[in-house]
Amino acid sequence: MNFDTSEEQELLQETIAQFVANECPATRVREIFDGDTGHDPAFWKGLMELGLGGLVVPERFGGAGLEVIDLALATETLAYGGAPGPFFAHSLAALAIALGGSDAQCERWLPRLASGEALASVAFAEADGCWQPEEWQLAPGLKVSGAKHFVPSAELADLFVVGTAGGGLALVAAGEGVSVEAYEGVDRVRRMGTLRLDAAPAEVLGDAALAARVRDAACVLLAADAFGTAQRLLDMAVDYAKQREQFGVTIGHFQALKHQLADMAVEIEPARGLYWYAAHAFDHVPEDSARYAALAKAHISERAMQLGRDAVEAHGGIGFTWECDVQIWFKRAMLDRAWLGTPDVHRARAADLAGW
Amino acid sequence: MDFSYGPEYDDFRGELKGFLAEHWPAGGGGEGESWEDMVERAARFRAQAVEQGYLLRWVPRQYGGSEQEPDAVKAAIIREEFHRTRAPDEPRGIGLMMLVPTLLERGEEWQKEKFVPATVAGDYKWCQGYSEPGSGSDLASLRTRGELVGDEWVINGQKIWTTNAIDADYMFCLCRTEPDVPKHAGISYLLVPMKQPGVEVRPLKQMNGGQEFNEIFLTDARTPADWIVGKRGEGWLVSRTTLKHERAGIGNALGPVNAFQGVVQLAKKTLRAGRPAIEDPEVRQRLAAIEGYVRSHEYSSHRQTSRAFRGKDLGRVSTMSKLISTNIGSEIAKLSLDLLGDEGMIDPLAQGESAESLGASRSWLTQYMFSLGIAIAGGTANIQRNVIGERGLGLPRDYYAQRSSGK
Numbered sequence: 001m002n003f004d005t006s007e008e009q010e011l012l013q014e015t016i017a018q019f020v021a022n023e024c025p026a027t028r029v030r031e032i033f034d035g036d037t038g039h040d041p042a043f044w045k046g047l048m049e050l051g052l053g054g055l056v057v058p059e060r061f062g063g064a065g066l067e068v069i070d071l072a073l074a075t076e077t078l079a080y081g082g083a084p085g086p087f088f089a090h091s092l093a094a095l096a097i098a099l100g101g102s103d104a105q106c107e108r109w110l111p112r113l114a115s116g117e118a119l120a121s122v123a124f125a126e127a128d129g130c131w132q133p134e135e136w137q138l139a140p141g142l143k144v145s146g147a148k149h150f151v152p153s154a155e156l157a158d159l160f161v162v163g164t165a166g167g168g169l170a171l172v173a174a175g176e177g178v179s180v181e182a183y184e185g186v187d188r189v190r191r192m193g194t195l196r197l198d199a200a201p202a203e204v205l206g207d208a209a210l211a212a213r214v215r216d217a218a219c220v221l222l223a224a225d226a227f228g229t230a231q232r233l234l235d236m237a238v239d240y241a242k243q244r245e246q247f248g249v250t251i252g253h254f255q256a257l258k259h260q261l262a263d264m265a266v267e268i269e270p271a272r273g274l275y276w277y278a279a280h281a282f283d284h285v286p287e288d289s290a291r292y293a294a295l296a297k298a299h300i301s302e303r304a305m306q307l308g309r310d311a312v313e314a315h316g317g318i319g320f321t322w323e324c325d326v327q328i329w330f331k332r333a334m335l336d337r338a339w340l341g342t343p344d345v346h347r348a349r350a351a352d353l354a355g356w
Numbered sequence: 357m358d359f360s361y362g363p364e365y366d367d368f369r370g371e372l373k374g375f376l377a378e379h380w381p382a383g384g385g386g387e388g389e390s391w392e393d394m395v396e397r398a399a400r401f402r403a404q405a406v407e408q409g410y411l412l413r414w415v416p417r418q419y420g421g422s423e424q425e426p427d428a429v430k431a432a433i434i435r436e437e438f439h440r441t442r443a444p445d446e447p448r449g450i451g452l453m454m455l456v457p458t459l460l461e462r463g464e465e466w467q468k469e470k471f472v473p474a475t476v477a478g479d480y481k482w483c484q485g486y487s488e489p490g491s492g493s494d495l496a497s498l499r500t501r502g503e504l505v506g507d508e509w510v511i512n513g514q515k516i517w518t519t520n521a522i523d524a525d526y527m528f529c530l531c532r533t534e535p536d537v538p539k540h541a542g543i544s545y546l547l548v549p550m551k552q553p554g555v556e557v558r559p560l561k562q563m564n565g566g567q568e569f570n571e572i573f574l575t576d577a578r579t580p581a582d583w584i585v586g587k588r589g590e591g592w593l594v595s596r597t598t599l600k601h602e603r604a605g606i607g608n609a610l611g612p613v614n615a616f617q618g619v620v621q622l623a624k625k626t627l628r629a630g631r632p633a634i635e636d637p638e639v640r641q642r643l644a645a646i647e648g649y650v651r652s653h654e655y656s657s658h659r660q661t662s663r664a665f666r667g668k669d670l671g672r673v674s675t676m677s678k679l680i681s682t683n684i685g686s687e688i689a690k691l692s693l694d695l696l697g698d699e700g701m702i703d704p705l706a707q708g709e710s711a712e713s714l715g716a717s718r719s720w721l722t723q724y725m726f727s728l729g730i731a732i733a734g735g736t737a738n739i740q741r742n743v744i745g746e747r748g749l750g751l752p753r754d755y756y757a758q759r760s761s762g763k
Binding site: 002003004005006009069238241242249250252253255258259261262263265266269270271272273274276277280292295296298299300302344347348350351354356 | 357620623624634637640641643644645647648649651652653654655656657658659661662663666668671672673676679680683738740741742744745746748749750751752754755
């Protein structure tokens, strides 16, 4: 047994971390955050040149042919760096096509998604928090109509993987019958919009099992994103405690703060094992896949949100300002927590899946 | 990431099942087997299980172990199969879990030969003499004196919170042997026979009614001059080795994983509004919330085991195991008390009919309080937070601790 990352996986994470540090340091993340688009085309192009558009795309379609664990590791590293843009939704859409697309669909879309020539997103949520495949109402067919909410990078996407009634998926290309109302989300580096479909041409993608599988992958990736986010929040709070002085010493000397920081670390550090196993189960342990994905999404997104609150508190007054970068990751945690359903939804699913 | 039960592990499980079927058959002792016969049968079985490499895998063969390559999957398979067949496991006492690893790491060769085989066989029972009435979290302020007189140490002082001292044959303890140097540098790690006139043990009754704790009064107690682990004045260093193993033992993810399975069963058996509690949405939420922590700890531990085996850095999470485990233990204990409802008002250790009627709930009620004891033993939760903050996160040392250690 070796429940640890391989040298290749460590290299993948190091490469991404280095790229983010060079091309999108915190100062640049801040510019995107304060800008209007939540997107940095040059940074995105760089990520695509590194091959991150096609991590889970089979090699014959121009991708790296890797697994969800690799995608999750990349997601963690990007989240730690606060990377802006459509990586999560783009990767998830590519995974959906790679897992369940027909040959024609794969040939048409995957090479372009892997290279970054086209950008894809996923459209799941319907009104009143109906995120889960079992809850979708949008009628399937060759022409689809209806609204989908909280669609990441909706304004930028060329292609949408859309959830349909009965737990199915459809491919809808931007263009005829497709319009987007972008809005200002709380996470300003990952903008979203409402997708309005009015007799938009659609193709069925895969079967009902595919939608459930894509939901599980989304849970794993959100958990990985939340883990990277929480790690960053913890490190920011610890670094601040080592710099800020009061009563003539750095505030990290004081047990009240030291213990709060220790508790934050204890909350999040072991969760690395949970998201790793959830990703590994997605790839290799079918009987654990859905359940661990739900547990990881619920547990880690909740921890990240609490760490966000704790990190603000640990910074004192400066932590509550717009100027302080803590809010960038705080708001990333807010999105990871709510997107695809809040933690209680996934805890209830995990309980059902356990057969309790 | 290779985490599958591949063919190698399927074979391993098959062999283990065959071994258990042959050497620990169900109901093997038969009706009317005496306690002594059962104990002897268990000892024979353990010896065979060590011989085959199923128990004491981390102890070298020359000292009575089976010296196997660390493998968390094999360890999990062994645990599952031993649990399923109720076969006798390793005698996980203080000696095996704490002193043996310390001696293997830091003992003299003759000390390993004398003490390790007898301890792993369960023949020598140990207790740990660390805390004193005036030295708890500030352990290095301890005052029990050890003076070398001829070829013997003569020991005077008092130890407290000493688990299982009443049955112990020997104690590993910290004594101040060099009174004239700064506090950490004046301590030695001595091995002391318990059955001698200078050692008096008095049990302490705990809040949960148990009596595992004791006080020890040492009045001219004696031990040979070479029954010292490490050199004179190195006791603090040696005790860090022991403490690391104590915290790792408490911090092991197995405890929480098993306790969680137990509380799920409890939720199935107990009722809420006439239905099994596990059908209640609030109970399901709480169970799933706890399971998030349990599985995190479980797989984080597998990661650490894998990295330790390959000599890779474990990172800051390695300072956290004890607090992670005891936090989970607290949550499980709190949920169990809510599930037990009215039974939570009955004294689980009373001798009368009311306690008898508790049946299986007894151990949950005892555990409810014991979960607090374990959060204190081996360094309180707040001491753990200091360790995590200072060693794990690199925050500055506590001002008062730094000042009193003279550093």
